[in-house]
Amino acid sequence: MDIDKAISALNNPVRRQILIWLKDRSNFPPALPEHSEVSGVCVAYIQEKAELSQSTVSTYMKLLKDAGLVEAERHGQWTFYRRNEKAIQQFLNLVGQEIS
Amino acid sequence: MDIDKAISALNNPVRRQILIWLKDRSNFPPALPEHSEVSGVCVAYIQEKAELSQSTVSTYMKLLKDAGLVEAERHGQWTFYRRNEKAIQQFLNLVGQEIS
DNA sequence: ACATTATATCGATATTTCGCGATATAGTGA
DNA sequence: TCACTATATCGCGAAATATCGATATAATGT
Helix, strand or coil: CCCHHHHHHHHCCHHHHHHHCCCCHHHHHCCCHHHCCCCEEHHHHHHHHHHCCCCHHHHHHHHHHHHEEEEEECCEEEEEEEEEEHHHHHHHHHHHHHCC | CHHHHHHHHCCCCHHHHHHHHHHHHCCCCCHHHHHCCCCCHHHHHHHHHHHCCCCHHHHHHHHHHHCEEEEEECCCCEEEECCHHHHHHHHHHHHHHHHH
16 A cells, blocks of 8 residues: 555545445446346546546546555456555555554 | 644654644753743754755745644744644554555 | 744755656457 | 447646645744
8 A cells, every 4th residue: 555646546526436436336327137146336427426537537536546546347348447455444544553 | 733734844853843842941041041931842942953955945845834834933033843643643643544 | 132942944956756749569350 | 341439548728636845933031
């Protein structure tokens, strides 16, 4: 866990909002039947909520992934992103230890 | 508490380090006798530890203060900065609520 | 009033980040 | 192979941030 990367990734309100949205799958349109067993949300759905360009959202998700805060799973053409709850907790613990 | 300002202020390793140093007054040279009753550390001492220019450190402290994470108290020519423990806790709670 | 000290602010330049459109990559299916 | 879809990456200009030296402000002491 690189605390610098994580804080940078969180230093943007839309990226934080994406993390919040990802807490609840029902914030997004229903998954296609063939993806019903996959956990996570595809980039296009996140883009639709964020109202930013595809390239920007893809870059955002890479930042969050490189910070460890989300995990990515590729299924065919789709990449599904989901929260990495352990890493998120670890981050909060680290920041708390550091600055408390 | 503006969470955006606070995260921005913390999005820099030296500013975080300053917050850590401020936990313990003994990280800095002893206070002058006439300041023995004042809590907080003057800019010059912080600058010495941070090894950055006076203007940079002054700007850093303003960022931390505007984020609410530290408090400033002017005594004569000196400005003494100290951690705002309540605000720091509030920040951690807010971030935790938001992203947990 | 003047010199000195501590801090804050200004102005400049350098670096980083933002967000986009265009393009590349990769998978799907006719 | 060819079109189509989903995502990733590239290259750009704009905006924000970093850091400095110079200067302004304010307090102190002679």
